[in-house]
Amino acid sequence: MNSKNKVVLVTGAGRGYGREVAKAFAKQGARLALNDISPLNLNRLVKEIEEMGGEAKAYVQDIAKKIPVQGLVMHVEDDFGRIDILINYSAVEPKKPLLEMDEWDWQRTLLVNLSAPFLMTQSVGRMMKEKGGGVIVNLIPLAGRWDKVGETAYLSSTLGMVALTHQAARELAEHHVRVHAVATGIAQLHQAEEGHPSHFIEAVLYLCDEEQENLVGQIINTLQYP
Secondary structure, eight states: OOOTTOEEEETTTTSHHHHHHHHHHHHTTOEEEEEESOHHHHHHHHHHHHHTTOEEEEEEOOTTSHHHHHHHHHHHHHHHSOOSEEEEOOOOOOOOOGGGOOHHHHHHHHIIIIIHHHHHHHHHHHHHHHHTOEEEEEEEEOTTOTTOTTOHHHHHHHHHHHHHHHHHHHHHGGGTEEEEEEEEOHHHHHHHHTTSOOHHHHHHHHHHSGGGTTOOSOEEEGGGOO
16 A cells, blocks of 8 residues: 555544544655644644654645635645545534534534535545546544434434445546545544554555555445454
C-alpha cells in the first residue's frame, strides 16, 4: 500500500480517528489537507507531520453547511491542484435520552455527522469526476453504542452514513470514484494512538490503494477484531 504524493483531504483531522488516519497517510508520503473546527488541534497535527518530514496544511472550517464546504474544496484545489482521497470523519455525540432531547441537539447531530459528509462527498466528487477519479472513505465509529441510552441521534446519523456510502458508491462508480466506509471502535483507536498496528487504519489504507481499483462500495467492519 503506497500513497506517496497523493493529495489526501481529511475532515475532523484534529482528533481521534481523523488524526490517526492523517498521520498514517503522512507516514506513506501523502500530501495532507487537514480540516477541523479547532485551529489549536490542527496546528499541532501539522507541526507533528512536518517534524516527520511530511507535508500538511490546515483548513479551519465548519463543514456542516454548503458554502463553507465549497470554499474549503476550492482552497484545497488551489493549494494542491487536486484531491485524490477524501476521508470523511466529523462527529458530535449528544448523550441525551430520546424523550429529553431537544430539536437543536437532533438537528446539529444530523448536520455534523450526516450532512457534512454528504456535502463533502458531493463537492469533492464533482472535482474527482473532472479529474478522472478518486477515493472517498467514510469513517463510522459504532462500537459499544447499541445497548446504551442516549445514542438516538448519534446512531441515526451513523446508520445514515452507511446508506450514503452505498448510494454514493453506486452513482459515482461510473466516474471512477470509489466510495467505501470503515466501521470501527474505541479499541482500534487506542491501538493507533499507542503506535500499534490498527485494523481500522489498515482497512482505510487498503481501500485507498490503487491496486484495489475494482473494489466499490465496501463497508469494512473492524469491530470484530480485538
